[in-house]
Amino acid sequence: MAHVIPYIAAIQEAIREEMERDERVLYFGQNMATSPDDPFLKQFGPARVRVTPISETAEIGMATGAAMAGFRPVVELYMAEFLLVAADQVVNEGSRFHFMSKGAVTVPMVLVAGYGFTYGWAGQHTGSIYGMFMGVPGLRVAMPSTPADAKGLMTTAIRDDNPVLFFHHYLLALTEGEVPDGEYAVPFGVADVKRSGSDVTVVATGNTVHSALAAAETLAERGVSAEVIDPRTIAPLDVDTILGSVARTGHLVVVDQATRHASAAAVIAAEVAQKGFSSLQAPISLVTALDSSIAYAEPVESFVLPDEHKIVAAVGETLGLAPLPG
Amino acid sequence: MAGENGALRQGGGTLDANVARHLLVTMWRIRAFEERLEPLKRSSTVHGLTHLSIGQEAVAAGVCTQLGNDEIVYSNHRAHGHALAKGVDMGRLLAELMGRADGCCRGLGGSMHVVDVAHGFFGATGVVGGNLPFAVGAAFASRLRGDSAVVVVFFGDGAAQAGIFAESVNLASLWQVPVVFVCENNGFAEFTPRSAHTRVERVSDLAAPFHVTAATVDGNDVVEVHRAFGEVLASASAGKGPFLLECLTHRRSGHYVGDPGGYRVASDDESWRDKDPIGRLVRRGATEGWFGEDAARAIEAAARDEVEAAVAFASASPFPDLTLPADLTYAR
Amino acid sequence: MATGYPTDDGALEAPAPERLVWMYTQMYRIREFEERVKSTFTAHPGVIRGHTHLADGAEGSIVGSIAALAPGDQILTSYRCHGYPIALGTDTKAMMAEIYGRSTGLCGGLGGSMHLFDPARGFLGGSGIVAQHLPHAAGAAWAAQIRGAGQAVVCFFGDGASKQGAFHESLNIASLWKLPVVYVMENNHYQASTRSDQEDANAAAGEPLAVKATAYSMVGITVDGTDPVAVHATVAAALARARAGEGPTLVESLVYRLSAHGNLIAPPGVPLHYPEHEAVAIFGNQAEYEAALRGDPVPRFRHRLVTDGVLDALDADALEATVREEIDEAERFALESPLPAPDSGLAYVYA
Ligand SMILES: Cc1ncc(C[n+]2csc(CCOP(=O)(O)OP(=O)(O)O)c2C)c(N)n1
Ligand SMILES: Cc1ncc(C[n+]2csc(CCOP(=O)(O)OP(=O)(O)O)c2C)c(N)n1
Numbered sequence A: 001m002a003h004v005i006p007y008i009a010a011i012q013e014a015i016r017e018e019m020e021r022d023e024r025v026l027y028f029g030q031n032m033a034t035s036p037d038d039p040f041l042k043q044f045g046p047a048r049v050r051v052t053p054i055s056e057t058a059e060i061g062m063a064t065g066a067a068m069a070g071f072r073p074v075v076e077l078y079m080a081e082f083l084l085v086a087a088d089q090v091v092n093e094g095s096r097f098h099f100m101s102k103g104a105v106t107v108p109m110v111l112v113a114g115y116g117f118t119y120g121w122a123g124q125h126t127g128s129i130y131g132m133f134m135g136v137p138g139l140r141v142a143m144p145s146t147p148a149d150a151k152g153l154m155t156t157a158i159r160d161d162n163p164v165l166f167f168h169h170y171l172l173a174l175t176e177g178e179v180p181d182g183e184y185a186v187p188f189g190v191a192d193v194k195r196s197g198s199d200v201t202v203v204a205t206g207n208t209v210h211s212a213l214a215a216a217e218t219l220a221e222r223g224v225s226a227e228v229i230d231p232r233t234i235a236p237l238d239v240d241t242i243l244g245s246v247a248r249t250g251h252l253v254v255v256d257q258a259t260r261h262a263s264a265a266a267v268i269a270a271e272v273a274q275k276g277f278s279s280l281q282a283p284i285s286l287v288t289a290l291d292s293s294i295a296y297a298e299p300v301e302s303f304v305l306p307d308e309h310k311i312v313a314a315v316g317e318t319l320g321l322a323p324l325p326g
Numbered sequence B: 001m002a003g004e005n006g007a008l009r010q011g012g013g014t015l016d017a018n019v020a021r022h023l024l025v026t027m028w029r030i031r032a033f034e035e036r037l038e039p040l041k042r043s044s045t046v047h048g049l050t051h052l053s054i055g056q057e058a059v060a061a062g063v064c065t066q067l068g069n070d071e072i073v074y075s076n077h078r079a080h081g082h083a084l085a086k087g088v089d090m091g092r093l094l095a096e097l098m099g100r101a102d103g104c105c106r107g108l109g110g111s112m113h114v115v116d117v118a119h120g121f122f123g124a125t126g127v128v129g130g131n132l133p134f135a136v137g138a139a140f141a142s143r144l145r146g147d148s149a150v151v152v153v154f155f156g157d158g159a160a161q162a163g164i165f166a167e168s169v170n171l172a173s174l175w176q177v178p179v180v181f182v183c184e185n186n187g188f189a190e191f192t193p194r195s196a197h198t199r200v201e202r203v204s205d206l207a208a209p210f211h212v213t214a215a216t217v218d219g220n221d222v223v224e225v226h227r228a229f230g231e232v233l234a235s236a237s238a239g240k241g242p243f244l245l246e247c248l249t250h251r252r253s254g255h256y257v258g259d260p261g262g263y264r265v266a267s268d269d270e271s272w273r274d275k276d277p278i279g280r281l282v283r284r285g286a287t288e289g290w291f292g293e294d295a296a297r298a299i300e301a302a303a304r305d306e307v308e309a310a311v312a313f314a315s316a317s318p319f320p321d322l323t324l325p326a327d328l329t330y331a332r
Numbered sequence C: 001m002a003t004g005y006p007t008d009d010g011a012l013e014a015p016a017p018e019r020l021v022w023m024y025t026q027m028y029r030i031r032e033f034e035e036r037v038k039s040t041f042t043a044h045p046g047v048i049r050g051h052t053h054l055a056d057g058a059e060g061s062i063v064g065s066i067a068a069l070a071p072g073d074q075i076l077t078s079y080r081c082h083g084y085p086i087a088l089g090t091d092t093k094a095m096m097a098e099i100y101g102r103s104t105g106l107c108g109g110l111g112g113s114m115h116l117f118d119p120a121r122g123f124l125g126g127s128g129i130v131a132q133h134l135p136h137a138a139g140a141a142w143a144a145q146i147r148g149a150g151q152a153v154v155c156f157f158g159d160g161a162s163k164q165g166a167f168h169e170s171l172n173i174a175s176l177w178k179l180p181v182v183y184v185m186e187n188n189h190y191q192a193s194t195r196s197d198q199e200d201a202n203a204a205a206g207e208p209l210a211v212k213a214t215a216y217s218m219v220g221i222t223v224d225g226t227d228p229v230a231v232h233a234t235v236a237a238a239l240a241r242a243r244a245g246e247g248p249t250l251v252e253s254l255v256y257r258l259s260a261h262g263n264l265i266a267p268p269g270v271p272l273h274y275p276e277h278e279a280v281a282i283f284g285n286q287a288e289y290e291a292a293l294r295g296d297p298v299p300r301f302r303h304r305l306v307t308d309g310v311l312d313a314l315d316a317d318a319l320e321a322t323v324r325e326e327i328d329e330a331e332r333f334a335l336e337s338p339l340p341a342p343d344s345g346l347a348y349v350y351a
């Protein structure tokens, strides 16, 4: 059985259900649970659900300490950029402890952060910074594109014994979709084929999955069959599913809202270039953000971002088709 | 020897001979271990950056010997003393420093990343101040579990100027968790004196504005550290919130093994020699009748023997399996 | 309407009558400008994007502080940054155009409401990340110290920002190096939807937040931020100490923000507006909010100047009418201005 809820509610649902199932799960962050009417506070009480000061370094550091001491904290950070003031805690502490202690300690915590709010939030609140973290050993990075994946990946994130960065896309917050009832976990490292096709493989993450699906629709009208793959987690990255698809289509377009050299797309392209070179019938094409900060004004903002039309154009070019008007 | 920890907790009053003796044993074990480490490091038998705590042993001994295995300690980059005093096996500690398979982290961590969960030693960290919020988090966990087990975190005077200190102390105070912040104020952060770091001389003065009860003690007087920490421990265990204990001390060795030390005034070191915590306890032991000079010498000799046994144990241990890193990067 | 130089050469005397009128004018300009920003959400939906934060209730603090500056001084602010440049004389047309994302905006539409910059007037900018401009201010003050020309820096931030590690690190260095900087904490008792006593050990203990200065051997003072004259005196004295090489000061300026933290946060498709203040919306504390409204510093200062005979009521009406015209003009200008060319940002990625 399933029910229809928004993406953001699906995340909350997974956290709530895991908190019901496992009393070691804690949930805290800024500007949450400030009033007694807060539903999490009401259900789980002030010991497990707390508002914190604006102290990202201490918030994530405390989560690390509580995790080592046997709990499973979920830290609500709101905007992904706020992680950056606590960069040491994210990349150089908890993520390394399992290794350095030869497995004696584990740090099961989830850092929940929204990203990509390209809706006038300007230079410091719109970044797509997940690429920075996918190469950090010991960290897992999940980035759902649908409500169902949002719920399933959050469940897995909470149950995982490693620190997990859970990046949700702000523009998807209210997008509704079917979500399975009750316990639902999506495994990490398993890509999802969001649309099957035979002419070209389009890999996309987060909100760009929807741009890629829209592009595939347009392409279908022109007789081009595009397969759209969402890796769902970029660490671990399901390279095999992508390679399998490219082996059939011979063409790869990778879409990413991040700037080109800090994108997951660049890593995916490198993996396919090395392991799937013989399948490729044309160079891999990357559709990423331009190397620029995000502007406030709408036309300047959208100019630097990937969109459906840019994906259609890239596919056309990769397949050697006459330029298609987007 | 380490097994006696926790049992030696002693609230107030004068020290009994047993406890005094254990403190001397603990300090000598640390001293002998680190003195032996110096040549091992210089010959690259021990590798990596190695920070010694020679001269500061009274803090580790006075604090850790009062803690049981379920009371967590977080240490910093200068961790050997804390580890030994908390009960970490000397042979396995040395094997770790030599990068061997029998090390307490199978050689993957090294001097700045020693972890021994069984003894409640949740680890050293190489990032200054990085351990402070872990302790607040672990203490929060104690409170949630309802056992109020106290968590102790060691940090240097240098760490107190890091933003993470303020964030952690504010939270510890606001949430009233059973954490004890133990500052080893040795007057230097690396090669820079405290006066170049801040206008606030006492780290305890930094805690006061956060409503954290704080005290400063002579960190080279192990009897005093033991007494002061015993009081703090009792209050923290009783749920009276966080505390900060500042121990004024002096590291007699360089910041790390190999530090040329040109930044220090020789006369300072001279004056600190008289205040060496081991010498002071030996003299005090004689006057109080806790142990005679011969007994003290025997304690030193036993410590040095234990160190040689540790060297033999660690040297015989193989290097770790090369597949280990891939297996351990993620928890399964 | 940006009449005269906004600063008073660091004079410590109480402001002269014309100066008081100037101060009231600036307070009124800020209020009127921000009321217009707020009403734009309903009058012209979609014109303002992203997140804007208003300073209504803090005008006395802003203007009192800015009035204490001397030529060559510099300021840095948080994202709640419209008021300061207005008092410094930045063209309100360019400011409104920036908030509307137009090519004629102060930053060509690249920055928006949270990221205004006007270095020519000493405004080194607003940062969108809480407290991260506190170290920038220490750096600017260090530069001033090196230049040795008697300049100083004022850094404005919120009560919540004092829980960031950057606060601790910056105030320690500023005090240690005796930097010519004044840290003005505008304590509005909320950080977004969290009350101070829920997140601050001092607030929880019922203390003023100025006590935090003691951890840095720094002077800490609490002042009524709704009274521009009191703020002026406090900040002027702090600036005098800064210039004399006596080091920084932490000024806690008590204000109450009369609007919600910011406009609604929502993805595309949801109309943006200003929600109710958190005191009412979250804590159900109507009485607290109404008391704050009664204490609104803008009409209060007008009343005081009129009562004291400094400002004639009719002159006040006239002055306000002129300000409204200025803001009408700013709004018209911004609405009529073109959007920037799509590729206009790329030239500014690198210097
Ligand atoms: C964040 C960070 N900055 C700098 C360093 C380099 N570093 C290692 S030890 C040290 C000095 C720390 O001084 P203190 O806290 O007083 O401890 P002590 O070494 O005196 O025991 C520094 C700066 C580091 N490890 N981490
Ligand atoms: C590092 C960081 N964490 C969180 C945020 C989100 N945020 C924006 S404004 C704000 C509240 C700040 O409160 P305060 O410092 O009191 O300033 P006020 O808004 O009340 O003027 C928060 C938490 C942010 N911008 N940066």
Ligand SMILES: [Mg+2]
Pocket: B156, B157, B158, B184, B185, B186, B187, B188, B189, B190
């Ligand atoms: Mg030190």
Ligand SMILES: [Mg+2]
Pocket: C158, C159, C160, C186, C187, C188, C189, C190, C191, C192
């Ligand atoms: Mg505030």
